[in-house]
């Protein structure tokens with residue numbers, strides 16, 4: 001069974017339902033747009049996307065929405081969202097996440113933020129939304145889990161949050177950038193140590209005779225992933241806290257490939273980009289899936305989303321976008337690999353010109369909520385200070401528990417240090433950190449090595 005679809009967004013003119021040719025734009029809207037955006041409309045790129053999937057188990061799900069508005073009725077607040085959910089042990093977690101994640105993200109961002117603040121608030125909102133989605137799903141089912149690769153594109157800004165081993169890779173300016181995690185135990189000693197410390201058993205499958213085979217897995221259950229949404233039956237230490245990366249494209253634009261491990265087990269990112277070069281997104285996605293299946297056979301659900309981001313060249317008479325202190329801080333370079341044909345591409349003049357290069361803005365993959373929720377953004381207004389940072393319920397002033405509270409170090413607590421969690425989310429946090437055994441799970445711990 002295979003499926004395909006494609007769609008196109010017209011960038012700055014496609015935001016509103018009434019965007020007819022030559023229709024007058026109300027002044028109030030222009031003013032709001034200026035305040036909300038601070039950026040020129042010419043910076044809005046065109047997006048073209050395509051999807052292709054070959055199913056084996058029917059546990060891959062996708063989300064493609066080119067026109068979302070974070071402020072309803074304000075086209076300048078539009079953004080696009082793409083998600084890939086590769087389920088395991090059933091499709092419940094994948095379907096639940098597909099249906100609820102975006103709402104949970106938007107609910108975790110205060111209303112009325114300007115565009116800079118919205119972009120700066122996104123990494124924290126993504127963490128809160130992943131954890132809330134996981135927590136809410138636990139009230140529905142114990143088994144089934146899903147990888148999540150969720151991509152938000154706002155103008156030239158790309159923000160990717162991911163758990164599990166589906167991947168999002170970007171090709172821009174001749175280079176390939178990895179924008180997602182690889183939360184397989186085999187890929188991260190740090191994650192093996194974290195899960196072991198929290199009471200999980202990580203080891204390879206033992207066959208008769210003592211030989212160990214296959215990838216590193218968490219036992220019992222044999223999950224290869226260290227992070228996911230769902231999987232409550234495996235243990236709370238399989239956390240839903242995503243790696244978040246945020247970049248800003250240059251006006252040269254770029255192409256994103258978001259694909260499940262069925263693709264990446266067969267193809268390197270270089271091969272995936274090369275085999276689909278110059279094809280529009282729908283045939284490109286089809287070509288990538290077919291190349292993967294030809295190489296390894298259809299052993300797993302194999303799904304691919306291709307998104308082309310085509311930016312217009314910025315009008316040189318326009319003032320340069322002003323860098324804001326909150327974001328635009330160069331955190332670090334990551335996963336950057338030059339592909340062979342990029343050597344002639346020179347940035348020698350960059351210091352003297354528009355800084356029109358791909359900029360890496362944010363990257364954090366830490367599993368600790370105390371770090372991931374602790375941000376100066378968003379600055380909530382005074383009336384909404386007491387809100388659970390994960391589930392967004394209102395708290396009475398004496399109900400909130402500081403996200404910095406550490407029950408293993410009583411006395412270190414400063415209860416007035418926000419952000420705050422409700423009692424239920426605090427229990428979830430402690431369970432994720434191995435400080436509280438999951439309900440109904442009394443597995444003994446110990447090394448299998």
Ligand SMILES: [Zn+2]
Nearest residue numbers: 388391422425
């Ligand atoms: Zn809560």
